[in-house]
Amino acid sequence: xxxxxxxxxxxxxxxxQARRDWPGADLADRLQVDVRTVRRDVERLRELxxxxxxxxxxxxxxxxxxxxxxxxLLLDDDEAVAVAVGLRTAANGTVSGIEETSVRALAKLEQxxxxxxxxxxxxxxxxxxxxxxxxxxxxxxxxxxxxxACRDHQxxxxxxxxxxxxxxxxxxxxxxxxxxxxxxYLVAFDLDRDDWRTFRVDRIDGVPAxxxxxxxxxxxxxxxxxxxxxxxxxxxxxxxxxxxxxxPADALAEYVSPTAGAIEAIDxxxxxxxxxxxxxxxxxxxxxxWDVDFVVEEAPDEVKERLRLVADxxxxxxxxxxxxxxxxxxxxxxxx
Numbered sequence: 001x002x003x004x005x006x007x008x009x010x011x012x013x014x015x016x017q018a019r020r021d022w023p024g025a026d027l028a029d030r031l032q033v034d035v036r037t038v039r040r041d042v043e044r045l046r047e048l049x050x051x052x053x054x055x056x057x058x059x060x061x062x063x064x065x066x067x068x069x070x071x072x073l074l075l076d077d078d079e080a081v082a083v084a085v086g087l088r089t090a091a092n093g094t095v096s097g098i099e100e101t102s103v104r105a106l107a108k109l110e111q112x113x114x115x116x117x118x119x120x121x122x123x124x125x126x127x128x129x130x131x132x133x134x135x136x137x138x139x140x141x142x143x144x145x146x147x148x149a150c151r152d153h154q155x156x157x158x159x160x161x162x163x164x165x166x167x168x169x170x171x172x173x174x175x176x177x178x179x180x181x182x183x184x185y186l187v188a189f190d191l192d193r194d195d196w197r198t199f200r201v202d203r204i205d206g207v208p209a210x211x212x213x214x215x216x217x218x219x220x221x222x223x224x225x226x227x228x229x230x231x232x233x234x235x236x237x238x239x240x241x242x243x244x245x246x247x248p249a250d251a252l253a254e255y256v257s258p259t260a261g262a263i264e265a266i267d268x269x270x271x272x273x274x275x276x277x278x279x280x281x282x283x284x285x286x287x288x289x290w291d292v293d294f295v296v297e298e299a300p301d302e303v304k305e306r307l308r309l310v311a312d313x314x315x316x317x318x319x320x321x322x323x324x325x326x327x328x329x330x331x332x333x334x335x336x
Contacts, residue, residue, distance in 0.1 A: 005041075008033070012041050014074045016052065016064040023061040038062075077117055084109055084121045096137045136202035138184050143177075143201065146186055149210050150174045155191070159205035167205070172197070173214050178228045180258055185228050189217055196220040198231045230262040230274055237276030239283060242298035245271050245290075255290045272297070284310035 008031055015030055016022060028035045042052050042062055055061040075083065087106040090098055110118060149156050153173075160170045172188035179185075184201035221227035245252055249265035252273065256263060261275040273294075277283050284307050287294070296304060 005044075009041055009044060010074060012038070013045060013050065013064075014076075016045075016050075016062065017074060021055055021061055021063050027062065080109070080113060080117055081120050081124070084113070084117075085124055088124075095140050095143055098140045136183055136200070138201050139207065142204060142207045143184065145208050145210060146174060146201065146204075147177060149208070150176055153213050153216055154210045155212050155214055156188070156208040156210055158208035160199060161203045161205065170197075170199070172199075173217065175216070175219060176224050177201070178225055180228075180232075185232065187220070187224055187228060198228055225258065226262060226264075229258040237278050239278070239280050239300065239303050240274070240276040240298075241283070241296060241303055243273045243275070243287075243294045244297050245273055246293040247271065252290070252292065255292075280306050283307075 011031060012027065015027060024035050024038055027038045031038065031041075033041075045052050051065040053063045053065045055063050084106060087102045087109065090102040110121065113121065146156065148154070155171065155173055157169070157171050159167055161167050171191045172186075173191065174186060174188045176187050177184060178187060186199045186201055186204075188197060188199060189195070190197040244266070247270070248268060249263050249271040252263055252271055256273065256275075261273045264272045264274075266272055275283075275286075277286070280302065283303065287307075296307070299307075
């Protein structure tokens with residue numbers, strides 16, 4: 001096999017990995033060869049163990065499928081760095097059972113990285129310091145079963161523990177997994193409750209059991225990340241507010257994480273935020289650190305009263321500082 005042929009095979013393999021289906025004519029155009037040469041190169045890839053399948057159609061084409069063994073992958077520079085950083089993160093991540101595997105895969109990847117990429121990966125790893133804390137750890141086997149059921153439209157059955165500790169049996173049609181950086185959530189249609197629900201994956205008991213296939217329903221929202229954010233930031237809490245904020249949505253996102261509030265842009269200057277809390281006393285102080293003006297559009301009376309109380313308390317504190325010690329109704333300190 002000549003050097004030119006070898007280089008062309010690597011280029012062909014890279015193209016097949018980049019897109020699911022390739023018409024033969026498009027591959028020939030990209031490689032600047034004729035369709036017959038593409039067919040011969042595909043046969044050479046098959047001999048090397050790459051499962052390249054012919055796709056039906058008028059023009060015909062090719063697709064890289066899954067084989068019995070994992071053949072080498074071709075990654076460009078940015079892809080290689082992304083995989084290396086992802087493996088490093090997974091080694092210290094929130095999914096149990098893959099830490100050691102991630103380390104082994106990372107060691108293999110770093111061994112074959114060119115020096116220019118190894119320096120980039122080393123710099124990123126040196127700069128990244130994991131912040132400790134109590135983060136729910138997910139069973140990798142459970143996460144894999146859920147992800148596969150979402151892809152294959154299979155119903156799932158599992159035991160689920162609610163926020164107050166109650167355990168119930170759930171039978172659902174899974175739609176998507178949403179990851180917030182700290183927790184995994186499953187958006188699914190609950191068949192027993194005949195409604196959409198969001199489940200924290202770390203509260204699922206063991207590995208879910210997959211069963212029958214189903215026809216996917218219309219999703220509960222176009223933006224599932226925003227849908228989950230609304231559900232976990234306000235709906236579960238007894239004290240909720242809707243605020244109109246005098247700041248762009250992107251700017252407010254610096255103060256409010258997706259797990260703390262659901263942000264909805266109104267225009268380029270204002271946005272609407274939905275927040276909730278189980279502790280009424282902390283809500284005013286949480287809002288105070290935003291450093292933006294806002295208007296309360298919706299809130300229960302007890303929440304409004306708490307905001308007024310805290311606002312009056314701070315206003316009195318400032319007035320007392322201006323007026324001196326006698327504003328407290330006390331004598332000035334005469335201690336020498």
